[in-house]
Amino acid sequence: MAPGASQVSIRDLTVAYSGRDGRLVALERISLEVEAGEFVCLVGPSGCGKSTLLRVVAGLAGHESGTVEIRANRPGRPATAMVFQEHALLPWRTVLDNVVFGPENRGVPRAEREAQARRMLDLVGLRAFARAYPHQLSGGMKQRVGIARALANDPEVLLMDEPLAALDAQTRVILQEELLRLWAELGVTVIYVTHSLEEALLLGDRVVVLTARPGRVKRVFPVPLGRPRGLEARALPEFGALVDTIWAELREEVLESAEAERRVPPS
Amino acid sequence: MIPLILPALVLGAWEIASATGLLRPVFFPRPSTIATLLVAQIADGTLLGQLGLTLARLAVAFVLAAVPGVVVGLAMGMSRRTREGLDPLFALIYPIPSVLFLPLVSFALRAEEVAVAVTAAFTSFFIVAYTTMTGVQQLDRTVLEAARHFGARGPRLFLTVLLPGTLPAIFTGLRLGLGYTLIVVVAVEMVGAQRGLGAQLWLSWQILRVEEMYVALVTVAALGAALTWGVERLRRRLIPWAQDIGEVGA
Numbered sequence: 001m002a003p004g005a006s007q008v009s010i011r012d013l014t015v016a017y018s019g020r021d022g023r024l025v026a027l028e029r030i031s032l033e034v035e036a037g038e039f040v041c042l043v044g045p046s047g048c049g050k051s052t053l054l055r056v057v058a059g060l061a062g063h064e065s066g067t068v069e070i071r072a073n074r075p076g077r078p079a080t081a082m083v084f085q086e087h088a089l090l091p092w093r094t095v096l097d098n099v100v101f102g103p104e105n106r107g108v109p110r111a112e113r114e115a116q117a118r119r120m121l122d123l124v125g126l127r128a129f130a131r132a133y134p135h136q137l138s139g140g141m142k143q144r145v146g147i148a149r150a151l152a153n154d155p156e157v158l159l160m161d162e163p164l165a166a167l168d169a170q171t172r173v174i175l176q177e178e179l180l181r182l183w184a185e186l187g188v189t190v191i192y193v194t195h196s197l198e199e200a201l202l203l204g205d206r207v208v209v210l211t212a213r214p215g216r217v218k219r220v221f222p223v224p225l226g227r228p229r230g231l232e233a234r235a236l237p238e239f240g241a242l243v244d245t246i247w248a249e250l251r252e253e254v255l256e257s258a259e260a261e262r263r264v265p266p267s
Numbered sequence: 268m269i270p271l272i273l274p275a276l277v278l279g280a281w282e283i284a285s286a287t288g289l290l291r292p293v294f295f296p297r298p299s300t301i302a303t304l305l306v307a308q309i310a311d312g313t314l315l316g317q318l319g320l321t322l323a324r325l326a327v328a329f330v331l332a333a334v335p336g337v338v339v340g341l342a343m344g345m346s347r348r349t350r351e352g353l354d355p356l357f358a359l360i361y362p363i364p365s366v367l368f369l370p371l372v373s374f375a376l377r378a379e380e381v382a383v384a385v386t387a388a389f390t391s392f393f394i395v396a397y398t399t400m401t402g403v404q405q406l407d408r409t410v411l412e413a414a415r416h417f418g419a420r421g422p423r424l425f426l427t428v429l430l431p432g433t434l435p436a437i438f439t440g441l442r443l444g445l446g447y448t449l450i451v452v453v454a455v456e457m458v459g460a461q462r463g464l465g466a467q468l469w470l471s472w473q474i475l476r477v478e479e480m481y482v483a484l485v486t487v488a489a490l491g492a493a494l495t496w497g498v499e500r501l502r503r504r505l506i507p508w509a510q511d512i513g514e515v516g517a
Contacts, residue, residue, distance in 0.1 A: 058416060059416075060412060060415075060416060078418070081416075081417070082413070082416055084409060084412075084413055086409055088407075088409040088410050088412070088413035089410075089413075090410060090413075090414065090427070090428065090431075090432075091410075091432075091508050091509070092431040092432065092434070092506075092508045092509075093508075101414070101417050101419070101427075102417040102418055105417060105418030105419050105420075105423060106418055133507065133508045134508075135508060149417070153417060153418075
């Protein structure tokens with residue numbers, strides 16, 4: 001992959017915080033290229049900085065050194081839109097008003113932004129709930145609204161921070177399939193943080209394994225499974241073999257992370 | 268029906284005890300006598316006059332407490348400097364019972380009615396301000412971050428996120444503040460006014476027209492209940508998204 005041709009270009013990114021115990025390095029010299037339309041999954045032990053990486057790409061957190069470049073294909077379009085783990089919808093806005101929130105802040109005319117929002121609600125199957133408030137929805141429905149809100153902002157890159165982690169197993173499976181369908185339909189670039197290897201293999205074109213803190217790129221695995229990919233992919237022998245291979249890499253990082261947590265009790 | 272059983276039993280027992288002389292009718296007249304006087308005072312308009320006056324004082328005092336209270340509370344919630352600047356002063360003034368300001372305020376302001384309203388507003392102002400401030404501080408950080416991420420900045424962030432997010436807390440503050448304002452208005456009327464429900468209560472007690480005292484008492488109680496009910500209705504109308512949360516809390 002030639003540098004510059006990619007949609008997201010992360011080079012030598014280091015993120016550090018200064019706290020009571022001195023300098024804490026969250027991410028160290030991360031380099032990653034993501035192609036336009038690609039679906040990249042980030043996995044790693046908890047506390048390795050997966051979410052931090054996503055937040056830096058989203059512009060929600062700063063970094064110490066290195067660069068993050070997002071190539072804009074269409075000027076005026078927001079570079080990124082995030083789907084938050086705890087959905088983070090505005091409780092006082094109806095579903096429709098939550099979905100129009102991004103375009104509304106950018107000054108898109110009402111008729112246009114509402115038409116766009118309704119298209120997105122159609123895509124996630126929630127048209128009938130446009131006038132409902134978030135507290136009237138189930139967890140899975142709230143997260144669909146979160147996805148619709150991000151897509152309605154028409155981003156270059158969709159960032160997803162463990163969006164399905166808080167859901168029950170059945171709902172998660174259904175949303176994974178829907179997500180694949182949406183991605184195929186819209187052709188958006190996705191960076192997806194998950195702690196589930198199976199989820200990463202089911203969704204991703206590539207799986208990036210991060211090390212225990214400070215987070216570095218340990219290895220990148222291309223996923224050689226065909227598209228369109230459905231849940232039946234999990235039954236393929238390659239799928240199981242790849243889970244084993246990646247888990248072997250990840251395992252020592254998870255152990256080291258657990259070891260580090262024992263050394264430094266959480267304050 | 269169940270909520271009415273206990274009051275009915277108490278009133279019935281009181282009626283009998285007063286009629287048989289078990290309770291001294293001088294201090295505990297029969298509830299039926301009080302009710303008759305209540306109806307008479309409503310009919311001849313005297314009660315409505317007193318009620319109107321108290322209500323007007325309450326309204327002015329409440330506006331004097333609520334508007335600055337919400338503004339200062341929002342400012343304290345959003346800016347640490349404002350909070351740290353005002354906290355010591357507030358901590359000093361807040362615990363003083365409002366009624367104690369009456370002599371000072373009366374002297375400073377001269378106009379009696381203004382003095383009553385300002386005095387009654389004191390403590391409610393702090394209640395509204397502190398509750399509003401806490402509301403701002405307890406806003407969900409992830410929701411705020413998401414709102415910024417989706418492009419809400421400055422006045423837009425305030426109007427679309429901070430204000431609606433704080434509204435449930437503001438309403439709690441207003442409800443508490445309104446109740447407190449009523450208490451202080453009646454108390455101030457007792458010590459420093461010739462008319463109004465508080466004045467009627469105190470003056471009728473002084474000349475031992477106990478039935479009239481009870482009429483004033485019942486009216487104040489009914490007024491308090493009606494205000495609480497009204498604010499709750501308004502809250503449900505203005506904050507439709509927080510119904511369930513409110514019911515869990517209630």
